Amino acid sequence: NAGVMQNPRHLVRRRGQEARLRCSPMKGHSHVYWYRQLPEEGLKFMVYLQKENIIDESGMPKERFSAEFPKEGPSILRIQQVVRGDSAAYFCASSPPNSVSGGSGRGINEQFFGPGTRLTVL
Amino acid sequence: GDSVTQMEGPVTLSEEAFLTINCTYTATGYPSLFWYVQYPGEGLQLLLKATKADDKGSNKGFEATYRKETTSFHLEKGSVQVSDSAVYFCALMDTGRRALTFGSGTRLQVQP
Numbered sequence: 001n002a003g004v005m006q007n008p009r010h011l012v013r014r015r016g017q018e019a020r021l022r023c024s025p026m027k028g029h030s031h032v033y034w035y036r037q038l039p040e041e042g043l044k045f046m047v048y049l050q051k052e053n054i055i056d057e058s059g060m061p062k063e064r065f066s067a068e069f070p071k072e073g074p075s076i077l078r079i080q081q082v083v084r085g086d087s088a089a090y091f092c093a094s095s096p097p098n099s100v101s102g103g104s105g106r107g108i109n110e111q112f113f114g115p116g117t118r119l120t121v122l
Numbered sequence: 123g124d125s126v127t128q129m130e131g132p133v134t135l136s137e138e139a140f141l142t143i144n145c146t147y148t149a150t151g152y153p154s155l156f157w158y159v160q161y162p163g164e165g166l167q168l169l170l171k172a173t174k175a176d177d178k179g180s181n182k183g184f185e186a187t188y189r190k191e192t193t194s195f196h197l198e199k200g201s202v203q204v205s206d207s208a209v210y211f212c213a214l215m216d217t218g219r220r221a222l223t224f225g226s227g228t229r230l231q232v233q234p
Contacts, residue, residue, distance in 0.1 A: 003165075004165070006165075031220070033220070033221070033222075035222075035224075040226075041226055041227075042126075042211060042224035042225050042226040042227050043166070043211070043222070043224045044224070045221040045222060045223065048220050048221060055220070056219070056220065056221060058221070059221065091165060091166065093166075095220075110168055110171070111168075111222065112168075113158075113165035113166040113167070114165050115163070115164055115165045116165055
C-alpha cells in the first residue's frame, strides 16, 4: 500500500508566480490535511479537507492561499503571487474515514504524512 | 489556544546513552498526545501516542507517559542507537479537532 504521495518534491518560483502543490492520500483515505514548516520551526496546521469539502481552514492565510480536494484526483494547495516568506516545506497528511480503524489498530486519530514539498521563492 | 513546548536541540548523545526529550503542553480540552519522528528528507512518522491521562505510549524502545498533573509527555529511551538520529516532534490533538499542534522539534544526534 503506497504511502502519501506529494509532488513535486522541490519547487522553485519567482516572486509573483503561482505555486501548485499536489497530494495523493493513501488508498482508502478520504481526509487530507496540509501543514507548513518554516525553517527551524515546527509544523503549523493550515487546512483540513474531505472529498469536495473544506472542514477546517483556521490555519490558512486569508489571502493568496487556497486548497481543494476534488472528487477525483489529488488534493491541491495553491499559492498565488508567491512572496519570499512563502518559502517553506509543505506537508500533506491523510487519514481514513471515521468508520475505519486504520488497520494498524491505532484508531482514527493517526495522520500519515507525505515526504513534503520544499518551496523556494526567489 | 493550544501550544506545545519542547526542549531545544540539538541533543548529542553517545550510543547506548539514556535519552529524555521534554515536552509540555497547553490545551483547552482533553487532548491526545503524540510523538512523531522525521528522518532526513522524509515525512513525519508516528512514533507513539497516548489518548488519556496516565496512558503510556511505547514503540521501538521509546516511551512517553501522559501526565495531566504536569501537562507533560516526555520522550524516553533507555539506550539510543545511531539509527535514532532524527528530529523528534511532540504534538497534540485537542478534543473535537482533527488538526495537530506541533512543538518546534528536537534534533537528536547519536554518535558511535
